[in-house]
Amino acid sequence: MAIILGDNRYGKAENRIVRIFRDESRHEIRDLNVSTALRGDFAAAHLVGDQSNVLPTDTQKQTAYAFAKQKPLGTIESYGLDLARHFVDDVPPVTGARVEIEEYAWERVRVGGVEADHTWVRRGQEVRTASITVEGSGDDRRTWVTGGLKDLVILKSTGSEFHGFLVDRYTVLQPTTDRIMATSLVAKWRFAHAEVDWDAAYAGIRRILVEQYATVQSLALQQTLYEMGRAVLEAYDEVVEVRLSAPNKHHFLYDLSPFGIENPGEVFHADDRPYGLIQASVLRDDAPDPGPAWDAYTGLV
Numbered sequence: 001m002a003i004i005l006g007d008n009r010y011g012k013a014e015n016r017i018v019r020i021f022r023d024e025s026r027h028e029i030r031d032l033n034v035s036t037a038l039r040g041d042f043a044a045a046h047l048v049g050d051q052s053n054v055l056p057t058d059t060q061k062q063t064a065y066a067f068a069k070q071k072p073l074g075t076i077e078s079y080g081l082d083l084a085r086h087f088v089d090d091v092p093p094v095t096g097a098r099v100e101i102e103e104y105a106w107e108r109v110r111v112g113g114v115e116a117d118h119t120w121v122r123r124g125q126e127v128r129t130a131s132i133t134v135e136g137s138g139d140d141r142r143t144w145v146t147g148g149l150k151d152l153v154i155l156k157s158t159g160s161e162f163h164g165f166l167v168d169r170y171t172v173l174q175p176t177t178d179r180i181m182a183t184s185l186v187a188k189w190r191f192a193h194a195e196v197d198w199d200a201a202y203a204g205i206r207r208i209l210v211e212q213y214a215t216v217q218s219l220a221l222q223q224t225l226y227e228m229g230r231a232v233l234e235a236y237d238e239v240v241e242v243r244l245s246a247p248n249k250h251h252f253l254y255d256l257s258p259f260g261i262e263n264p265g266e267v268f269h270a271d272d273r274p275y276g277l278i279q280a281s282v283l284r285d286d287a288p289d290p291g292p293a294w295d296a297y298t299g300l301v
């Protein structure tokens with residue numbers, strides 16, 4: 001029996017990069033959380049402590065900040081592609097790079113009804129996400145890009161049913177034809193290639209996900225997720241797979257009968273834990289192999 005070094009990668013996780021564009025009196029803000037991870041010939045670092053091939057994680061951090069100075073910073077997908085390609089192309093021991101990015105949205109405040117030039121409030125809404133993986137160079141170059149969003153809290157007060165389920169001796173759940181359905185959606189989509197209008201795709205896919213959630217008469221969260229993924233794939237040729245993860249944020253009708261008060265679907269207890277956790281991938285049957293596209297580094301995106 002011999003002990004060997006297995007799969008490994010290393011990088012700097014969660015560089016919190018805030019970029020202000022101040023060339024004009026009306027400033028712009030971008031707020032990112034950037035993680036980088038490198039693969040390559042790093043066996044000696046693990047086996048004998050030889051750092052000669054190791055680009056420090058601190059250098060990876062400095063590079064991420066330096067690249068944030070480029071103007072325009074662009075989308076998180078294009079910024080991540082620049083960063084990942086740089087590591088693979090310009091740092092000899094590096095054969096693969098993964099960049100994972102979260103972007104937090106800020107909304108300009110209004111003062112006396114007029115938009116302020118340099119003050120924002122953080123939008124409490126969803127976080128946009130992306131992952132970029134680049135491997136190899138020249139003709140062997142391969143690139144995988146995923147976009148996504150998380151923490152999209154969405155609730156519908158009707159249009160959701162759950163009945164006809166398998167019943168055994170432990171089942172107490174009552175069937176329902178009208179319930180609240182709420183979730184904090186995580187959605188990720190895998191692109192077929194890297195020639196995409198990233199902002200337009202993000203806005204369009206987000207809109208489809210929300211519209212499907214709102215309009216599908218849901219027989220289960222599983223069905224809603226499938227319909228969301230299907231609609232995205234039908235609208236976007238460049239997307240080959242959609243992965244969805246949705247905690248079922250249960251809302252239980254509160255029992256007001258002890259007070260002689262009727263409660264026809266009006267007062268609920270929003271339960272915290274436990275929650276159903278429903279996950280599905282929806283993809284084209286000829287989708288290319290995902291390779292390392294879903295190979296999460298931080299688990300944040």
Ligand SMILES: O=c1[nH]c(=O)c2[nH]c(=O)[nH]c2[nH]1
Pocket residue numbers: 162173219220221222248276278
């Ligand atoms: O949409 C749902 N899917 C389930 O699988 C499930 N299970 C459950 O108890 N409630 C629900 N709701």
